[in-house]
Amino acid sequence: MFRRILATLLVVAVAAVLALVAWPELLGLQRAPFLALAVSFRGGAVVAAVVLAVLLTAVGLVLHGPQRLLGALALVLLAFAVAVSGVQLTRGVGAPDVPVAQRYDVTVLSWNTLGDSVPAQVIARAARENRATVVALPETTEDRARQVARLLGDDGADYRVFSSSQQEGIPARSTSLLVSTSLGEYRRVTGIGDTHDVPSLVVDAAAGQNAPRIVAVHTLAPYALDPVGWRADLAWAAARCSERNVLMAGDFNATLDHFAGLGTPEDQRSSGPGRSGGQLRACRDGALATGNAAVGTWPTSMPGLIGTPIDHVLATPNWRFTGFRVLSDEDAAGSDHRPVLARLRPAG
Numbered sequence: 001m002f003r004r005i006l007a008t009l010l011v012v013a014v015a016a017v018l019a020l021v022a023w024p025e026l027l028g029l030q031r032a033p034f035l036a037l038a039v040s041f042r043g044g045a046v047v048a049a050v051v052l053a054v055l056l057t058a059v060g061l062v063l064h065g066p067q068r069l070l071g072a073l074a075l076v077l078l079a080f081a082v083a084v085s086g087v088q089l090t091r092g093v094g095a096p097d098v099p100v101a102q103r104y105d106v107t108v109l110s111w112n113t114l115g116d117s118v119p120a121q122v123i124a125r126a127a128r129e130n131r132a133t134v135v136a137l138p139e140t141t142e143d144r145a146r147q148v149a150r151l152l153g154d155d156g157a158d159y160r161v162f163s164s165s166q167q168e169g170i171p172a173r174s175t176s177l178l179v180s181t182s183l184g185e186y187r188r189v190t191g192i193g194d195t196h197d198v199p200s201l202v203v204d205a206a207a208g209q210n211a212p213r214i215v216a217v218h219t220l221a222p223y224a225l226d227p228v229g230w231r232a233d234l235a236w237a238a239a240r241c242s243e244r245n246v247l248m249a250g251d252f253n254a255t256l257d258h259f260a261g262l263g264t265p266e267d268q269r270s271s272g273p274g275r276s277g278g279q280l281r282a283c284r285d286g287a288l289a290t291g292n293a294a295v296g297t298w299p300t301s302m303p304g305l306i307g308t309p310i311d312h313v314l315a316t317p318n319w320r321f322t323g324f325r326v327l328s329d330e331d332a333a334g335s336d337h338r339p340v341l342a343r344l345r346p347a348g
Contacts, residue, residue: 092291
């Protein structure tokens with residue numbers, strides 16, 4: 001009798017923990033220590049749960065004593081895998097078609113280049129082939145960004161280069177941004193703070209121009225025992241989306257789960273499993289809008305559906321995403337991140 005009670009308690013405890021991993025937003029724990037990391041790899045969690053369920057079932061067939069306990073645990077794991085798979089399917093496992101750009105479209109390319117590990121020629125080729133008008137480059141130095149701009153300039157495309165570094169000599173603590181002159185004149189915005197340890201950039205169009213504020217984001221990763229800095233970085237990014245006309249791109253070190261609770265009150269009221277976390281303040285996630293939000297961007301050593309989608313392009317509602325793609329054909333370029341591409345069109 002006592003062993004049966006212990007077995008029941010074990011099954012209930014495992015089910016409770018897996019329920020929290022499947023939907024930590026239910027209790028507002030999506031940015032809590034440990035859970036922030038556990039919820040990051042939903043695709044990998046599905047694979048691990050299925051493999052473990054199969055192993056427990058196989059052991060149960062050999063060892064008849066704990067057969068019921070192992071069977072119950074296997075069922076819990078399979079239920080978890082089904083629930084998380086449902087979330088992934090809701091977010092979208094890939095709709096990579098990006099339509100041809102029209103006259104007023106803006107194309108955003110974002111790529112964490114792992115501290116200048118990606119050659120300038122490769123970045124320029126990706127920007128050129130996809131006709132990028134905005135190129136956000138976390139972990140890219142100003143020198144490398146200017147090399148990219150010169151290569152693009154050789155093809156007749158003119159870009160303004162912005163860059164920020166929080167520690168000279170360490171490329172990973174730099175962030176650069178290329179903005180096509182076709183969008184007009186831009187200037188860097190100062191006096192609004194920054195993300196911790198790894199910098200972000202904000203640029204505004206010159207006065208009188210009806211062009212968007214552009215934000216290149218790089219946040220800390222939630223590796224610390226209590227990731228206070230990471231949470232502050234996400235809050236900083238969300239605050240940049242309080243304007244009416246914003247494009248934001250970069251390495252957020254956060255999935256849609258981590259975004260939950262940082263959107264508008266309307267977004268929070270309508271959120272649920274799979275759709276929660278689609279916004280940072282007024283900015284909406286392009287991958288979720290186009291059915292690509294379950295495709296992982298990091299690391300390149302894992303297939304897209306097992307990795308974690310932490311690189312994003314977001315925009316305020318005056319922009320409509322017409323296409324989004326995770327560029328998996330650049331896995332051998334030198335970075336551990338996949339670049340992401342979004343095409344946007346003015347709404348209305």
